[in-house]
Amino acid sequence: MTPPMDFDPTHTAVDIQVELRQLYFERAFAELHGGAFDADYMDDLLADIAAHRSALAGAVVTEIASLRADLTGQLQG
DSSP states (O other), X not given: OOOOOOOOTTOOHHHHHHHHHHHHHHHHXXXXXXXXXXXXXXXXXXXXXXXXXXXXXXXXXXXXXXXXXXXXXXXXX
């Protein structure tokens, strides 16, 4: 199993989404051109996709919370 990826904390949700779309494109390209037969390659690619999906969810939640805090102030309690 591939260890979790380290993401740059300065990446925005948009940055991560762009990378995720590139990975989806890479997967589709591999499936069309025989890369799907390389199990190690596909496993790594799918692990990268899963890591980016998780990072995207975290980045979106963080950006929403930051925006809410900017608009209404820090939560108390």
